[in-house]
Amino acid sequence: MAFSMPMKQIGVKNIGFRVDLMEWSNKMDLIAIANEKGEIIIQRLNWQKVVIFPPPVESVKVKALAWQPGEAVIAAGYSNGKVSLLDIEKEDEIYTFTCESDIKTLNWTKTNILPKVDKKDIDYSTPNDDDYLSPLPNLNSLTSTSRKSEFCSTKSFAKGPPNFLIISLTSGQILISVFGLLPCGTINISDHIIDSQNYEVHDVQMSSNFNEVFVFLTNNGVLELLIFENNILSKYAQPLFNLAIKHGNIVDTMNYINETIQCIIEAWETVLLEMDNKLTKYANSQPEGSISADFLELLMFGYPSEALEQFLVRDLTEKGLKKLGNSIELSYSTIQKLVIKPLHNAATNLIYHLNSIKGLSRNSYSYSALLDIKCAEKATCSAGSFLIKIFELQQTISQSVTDYKTFWCWLYMAIIRLMDENVPDEVSSTSQQDITYLAEFLNSFDDCIFEKEDGGVGKRKFNLERVGQYLEDCDLQTPIKQHDWNNLLSENECLRDSALIFPHHKNQSLIQECNSVKKNITELFQRPNNQIGENFQLKSRIICSALSADPVHTAFISNEVTPSDMLVATTSANDLIYIEIISKNELKSSRLNFMKGPFTQPQFKDLSDMVVRDLKFYNESTMSLLLRGLSEGRSVNYFIQFGMPEWQATCSHHHITKELDLRQSAVMTNCFEFVDVGCFSKPIDGNTCVQIAVSGSRKVASILSDNCRKIRLYEMEVEDEDDEMEPGLNLFTSREMV
Structure with a gap:
């Protein structure tokens, strides 16, 4: 037959630039074309252009393309070692990571044989999280800046069939990750080649049952097929996919947190940094300890020093202060909206995901090779500390709003009087309570001396604005004062050391807490890569033929x-x-x-x-x-x-x-x-x-x-x-x- x-x-289509790679989607009539400029162009069968993904940086080339099976997602490997997962429907990069060397090949694999699950053995580790989680608002609707939110969800990775992304590098390393998100194994080909300086990997694939990895390579002019076997990968396949979905949710949430913090920083830098720099410049020109004295003298007696008067009348001015006050109020409003809902909700969701992983880690039968209980507890604890720091930032913002309104009103009134002008009726009255409050606020200007951990003393940078210190990767210059809860913990050792109570790091900033969460999450998900990678064994070396052609x-x-x-x-x-x-x-x-x-x-x-x-x-x-x-x-x-x-x-x-x-x-x-x-x-x-x-x-x-x-x-x-x-x-x- x-x-x-x-x-x-x-x-027949003529292309303006040289084409390096082209790959058809198995789901839609779409072809991905990589050109010499490093661009990836997605075209329809009728040659309608869908989207163009620019190169991550100039002068890099696309080395490999691979469509995720059954999805509108394509993986791209670049000559600088970067791997990007590109969502065609969202027209955005949804995940990226960088490898140690240039990308050689990218391939997706999937299984066609899914395990049968009995109703009594249903895995309750993957419930519908949306039933318990707070929704994350669109950041574009909450910020007044022109910056467009770059946050993009990775939830699409959990919809398709189980699959792995297999990456081979020019250095000879092979990296395996679930859904392209969770690293779950590394093979170093140099460890299995006698002459590790004279070989080249041509292709790497995985069997449909996840038991074996096939590597085509040239070794001293001979084409060989290496077969690596791994019994953990297939044995823990279902728990690994569950963990990968959790990892995707955490990556998703952390991306949102990073984007929210970036929006907060930009809102703060818009106006508050300008004001802070003006006051800092003035403070640096004055003798140590004189700032609070000058402002208190103006408050109590109504007469400023010569330097303070020049600063208020010439540098700050009435109109400048009024304009700055309005802008600061708007910035604080934006920051409050970003902290109270998006950042708080995201941190709460993060604790939920990490807490569920901590629960999975206690299931030693299914997750002993994939999760470490101590790492899971440490990551959850750091996320709890991050949430506490968010509450602390909320309190600081509320306090700063009150401080600024009272301070600006009084300062505006003082400048008007120094200029011998009439004070408007709406700002002319200052109560005794306001004066007391102002006195305490002004007295803190010179609170610059603090004790170091080694017992020495240091001097803080003068900072009128208390919110900005939380957005820097360094210790707080003015930590929040102790309250009754801290006193209770310090007096009760059993409560202070309890694993059920998240620790409060008084001197750390929000950025430091966030970096600590990232570090602990990285350590948490390092175990699958280490455990599975160590289990890869060379099963067979198949000598195919002496080579007389290049390329293969x-x-x-x-x-x-x-x-x-x-x-x-x-x-x-x-x-x-x-x-x-x-x-x-x-x-x-x-x-x-x-x-x-x-x-x-x-x-x-x-x-x-x-x-x-x-x-x-x-x-x-x-x-x-x-x-x-x-x-x-x-x-x-x-x-x-x-x-x-x-x-x-x-x-x-x-x-x-x-x-x-x-x-x-x-x-x-x-x-x-x-x-x-x-x-x-x-x-x-x-x-x-x-x-x-x-x-x-x-x-x-x-x-x-x-x-x-x-x-x-x-x-x-x-x-x-x-x-x-x-x-x-x-x-x-x-x-x-x-």
Whole structure:
């Protein structure tokens, strides 16, 4: 029975810049194109532009692209080691991290066999969190600045099937992460190669059951396939996915917290920093201890010192003070709104997520290899301290609002009197309570001396504004005063040391507490990477062939029906090797050659030896190849597809051992024995073709040619209509082996 794949050219597009990579989505009719500028352009099949993602920095190149299975998310690896997860629907970067060296390859994998869960064994560790969590408001509606919120949720990662992102680096490291978020294993290839200076990794894939990792590499001129085995990864797969979802929620919440804090800092810097700098400049020009005295003298007797009068009348001025007062009031209002709801809600949600992880850590049967109880408790405790610091900041803001209103009103009245003008009736009265309050407030201006941890003394920077000190990565200059709760803890050791009470770090700023949370969260999620990474063992080293071609092209797909894992690689310019892992201890293999021999059928006599330019799996049963050769004395390109069952029929079976040599044992088959001459009857027009991208689920293909600046688009599996078929690409067939 003949295998047929009718296809029709539906467009030819010239690209302004050289194309480095292209990849079709398996979910939508979208193609991702990476150009020489480092941009990633998402186009529809009709060539409508969807979105352009610029490079993270100038002069970096895109080294790898991979669509997340079943999702509108694409992973991009850059030449500076950065990996970005890009959401096409949101048109935004939703997660990013940086690796130690340049990216070599990116691949997603997924499982097609999900564990059956009995109703009595339902995992209650992943409830619907939205039922318990406070909603996080849109920051753009709460801030008066023109800054656009960059926060983007990662919740889309939990919707699709379980999958891993596998990253290989030019240094030889292989990084594995769940959903591209949670690191869960590292393999260092140099530890498994004798000559660690003379090898190159070409591709890394993972089996559909998560038991094995396949690495194609060149070692001293020989193509090898290394198979790594890990029993923890598959054993703890379901708990690992649960933990990855929790990790995604925490990353999501921390991104929101970072964005909220950034909005608070910008709102504070708008006006308050200007006022603080003016007063600090004045304070630095005065003798130590004179600031409070000068202001108290003005309050009590109505006469300022010469320096203070010059500062008030010339530097501050009546109009400047009034304008500044209004701006400060607006800034405080913005900061209050950002702290009271967004930051508080996010911190509460963070404690919820970390507390649930602390609960998971107590389930030693499912999570002993993934979580450490002490790290979980430490992270939860630091999040609690962060929440306490938010409450403290709220109190400081409320106190500062009262301080400023009273202080500015009195100072405005003082400036008016110094200028011998009439004081407006609405600000002319000052009660005895206000005077007492002002006296205490002004007396704190020179509260600059403090005791260090080592017993010495230091001098604080003069700071009228108390909120700004919480937004710096250093100890507070003016900590909040002790209250009854602190006194109770200091007097009761049993309460002070209780794990149920979050500690209050009196001298730490909000930024310091936030950094502590980040550090502890990083330590919490380091255990899966360490434990699983240490469990990877080299199961088999398969020697495929001596190499005579560069570069090496590879393809991989998991067969859902068999199930099995299928790998193909070029061993020379016109040779391929096929390896199918059919069980834990068995594989089958075959080689395919594109050179004519003495028994080649006469209808191929006009063809010269074919050179493989690129190869891809169209689906589990179809292989796509881009070939170049000579026909009637001229260079031509061919895009052919043939059925995998015909090639698989030539395979020999092998037992997987610690070291397996396929150079002599794998059966060699000539492609002209089962590929129909019709595949080569109509070459592709144009100059040399260099790359293909195919998608069997979307029934599309594309060919890159003409110095990487032209893309030809094809619709696959179309109805065989002669009037609509693209001339020269009407039908490719291959005959079954006899």
